[in-house]
Amino acid sequence: MTDTTNAAGAPRGQSAADLVAASLKRRHRKQVWLQAIGIGAISIAFTMLFILVMSLVSTGWQAFTQTHVTLDVYVDPAEVPVERLPRGGFADVAGASLGAMLPDVDMTDRATARSVRNILSNGAQFHLRDLVVADPGLIGRTVTIKVPVSDPFDQLNKGLIDRDTPNEFRRVKNNEIAWFDALQDQGAISKPFNWALFTNADSRFPELAGLKGALVGSFWALLVCFLIAFPLGIGAAIYLEEFAPKNKISDLIEVNINNLAAVPSVVFGLLALAVFIGWFGLPRSAPFVGGLALALMTMPTIIIATRAALKAVPPSIREAALGLGASRQQVVFQHVLPLAMPGILTGTIIGLAQALGETAPLLLIGMNAFITSAASSPFDSATALPTQIFIWADSPERGFVSRTSAAILVLLGFLVMMNGIAIYLRQKFERKW
Amino acid sequence: MTAIPFILLILAVLGGYFINRMAAREIRDTGNRLHSLTSYHGMFSALMILVPVLTFILLWLVFRGPLVDRLVMGNLPDGVLDNLGTGAIQLILAEIKSVSRGVIFGTPEDWKFAAADHFVALNKRADWLLVVCAGALSLALMYFARSRVTAEFRARQGVEGIISGLMIFCSVVAIFTTIGIVASLSYETYRFFEMVPITEFLFGTSWEPQIPIREDQIAAEGAFGWLPVILGTFVITFVAIVLAVPVGLCSAVYLNEFAPRKLRSVIKPLLEILAGVPTIVYGFFAVLVVAPAIRSFGQSIGLDVAPNTALAAGGVMGIMLIPFISSFADDALSAVPQTLRDGALGLGATRAEMMLNVLFPAALPGIVGGVLLAVSRAIGETMIVVMAAGLIARMTINPLDSVTTVTVQIVTLLIGDTAFDNPKTLAAFALGMMLFLVTLMINIFALRIVRKYREAYD
Structure with missing residues (x-):
């Protein structure tokens, strides 16, 4: 038995089974190591997340009173x-x-x-x-x-x-x-409780400074962004996914959208500064211009999400509707689009959440001005939440450190809320076909 | 005042819709067979009004401001604008506008008051003209649409044609955006190179973007060589990638192969949180926690660390990129066909060997594509470096030192007053152009790798 299974060249006194067992042990140890390294990597990421949140909470909570x-x-x-x-x-x-x-x-x-x-x-x-x-x-x-x-x-x-x-x-x-x-x-x-944090606009004095102006500015910018990016994005996605002929031009548009999604945000700020403010003469620091820049940035996200949602609707729906005599547009607008809507809304909300946290384009169009009243229209000068954080982070007064953390917590609160809505929509309306 | 044309437009659209639908119903009720549903007749009228009138109003609003400005400035008394630069003329225009709003500083000359009155009158006239034109256009279109309602009229085809046109327009906006980016950047960059030679920008080793305030000012010549700036960008990107790639890859390997399903469904969304945190938050974190920590650690082992060391900005940027790389690598590993896994396991490989010797090499192109996209993001990342990196450009590759990046320079050059007629602000556009080109090249390359690799397994 041992003679026949003994591998050639094996040292005397050690059976093949021992050898295999030894090497298995080594190989399994390697696997344990790999797993340990993986767990270690994930823990590094989570430790960082934990430190980030804790440092914000520990400096920021004081500003809520x-x-x-x-x-x-x-x-x-x-x-x-x-x-x-x-x-x-x-x-x-x-x-x-x-x-x-x-x-x-x-x-x-x-x-x-x-x-x-x-x-x-x-x-x-x-x-x-x-x-x-x-x-x-x-x-x-x-x-x-x-x-x-x-x-x-x-x-x-x-x-x-x-x-x-x-x-x-x-x-x-x-x-x-x-x-x-x-x-x-x-x-x-x-x-x-420090209600002034939400009811006051910006101030040079930390104890009086609040986020009202920033919240209103962010609201206007996001509204403009949504009103522009949502219809444009859905229109483009429907066309590309359902109607576009497979040719060079459609290919070009598609490559273009993918690249646009990866263009650095600061470049959109340069575009807004040169074109909207420099050439069209729109006012500086206005949430309207900020919203335009954010809309151009968000549009690729919405297009990509909408296309994925449309793709997920099974072809049987389309074929059934076509078979009953609907035109191709009737199929899309009356059957496919309503079924894809939860997915589209989820993608849109996630895109808007990104836009809410975006700072660089707003800095370039001057939404970091010192403004002590809330904007009453999208054409008034205003700040936005992230630019307000930037202003406060640069302020030398000691009291602004905790205000900055508090403002960040407010911003993160909004982001968590928006993402929560998106997840809720996805789980409530997502259908497995 | 600007709301009135829009209200008119909405009313006209609703009116057109109902008028045409009623007309179509009447025809149907008299016993004729309609080609299209009555609602399509209504929609046809609504879209026929909406599209042209809305375009008209928006174009009017865009071009009204500059046109009124030009008329006002052209109507000023002779001689007041002689020998003035563009900046001074802009100032006068701004003063006239503020006078017209009733905000008066000092004692403006009489002709400024006259110009302000002229400005107000022109604006008022333009407002009324817009209302009248929009109203007339709506009525004409409504009449035209109403005249088309017959039993044979193919209203559905008309509506679908218009909607197709609108959707094509939506798709082309993306192309217009790219064209807008390229056009605006190249125009301002061209003007920059008229003032600063292109060779100095590309090969100069010193970056001191300042302009002399007086003609005879010494030591304020300004130097616009971008090499130290791009070098600083690469230093910070390198630090970020060195942190993010190993951590991201290892977590992807674990999540993809070893993590229990339940754990994976918890960890993945938590990692996504890291990706969803706005970059300004990371910037503040770097300033508040990471930079002081690195500095005090450096001092405790006797190293001299700059307060805004590249390690802090790069490290925090690396944290931001971890989920980015990990999800890309996870996708790439999942895209490897199951047969390869089964084959390796069937030959007796442990799961670790299968992962390292089979899956990982097979997924490598996708992973490389993801890492390249992460590099492009790190190069274009703005807020972290604006807050945590330095402002002064140095030719150094020491990550303990303070370096500056392309995006930091763009933001600092453009914050505050911006007149587009000096090399300092135009330099920001030249840097933006280079940033756009560099990231575009990396993106195209990376997307091509990712795409090609996906096709290979599909």
């Missing part, structure tokens, strides 16, 4: 005379009532008064002004307002400023910390 101080402001008629509205010393009035809440503060000393006023955000006086302008009867009375504190104190309250840092290296000095603690002891400090 905002430190406010509750003040009883005596609207002094001497500082705010009714005939000078909407002008008046609102900052002084608010500062004075804040000073009255603090122990041992000499508000007649100008430097002290200024640093007390600096506890309040610059927006506090405008909030007060709006209240008084809306109801001039408040002059001479005491109003209770809840206003944001300025960024350094917001950071202090959130524990982002280390109290152990020596006084001269700290942005908030010892006496200011004492004031803030006094306010906190009186229960005047609160930290509610």
